[in-house]
Amino acid sequence: MLGVLINEKERKEIEYLIKREMDEILFDMKDERIDHIVKRSMRERYQILFSLFKRVAPPKECLKYMPAKKNISRG
Structure with a gap:
């Protein structure tokens, strides 16, 4: 496991x-x-x-990018 210290500006950029x-x-x-x-x-x-996004984004933003079956599970 790794830990990273970043400031708010860096978090928003990520x-x-x-x-x-x-x-x-x-x-x-x-x-x-x-x-x-x-x-x-x-x-x-x-x-x-x-999974990386969930660590830096607010929950409301995560919901927008939650993998949807029609978008991601089928190719």
Whole structure:
């Protein structure tokens, strides 16, 4: 286990970066040209990002990015 001390400005920056990355994955998941194997990797990455996001974001924001079955579990 690792611990990190960050200030509020850094926390907001981390939150912003993770949100942008998750938004991009959600957008790409809708692209029918992307192979299902690649989408599976994207879903795994999203799960990792979301677990990090839960640590820095307020609960209300987390609800917006909670993996939805139609967005994330199917490719």
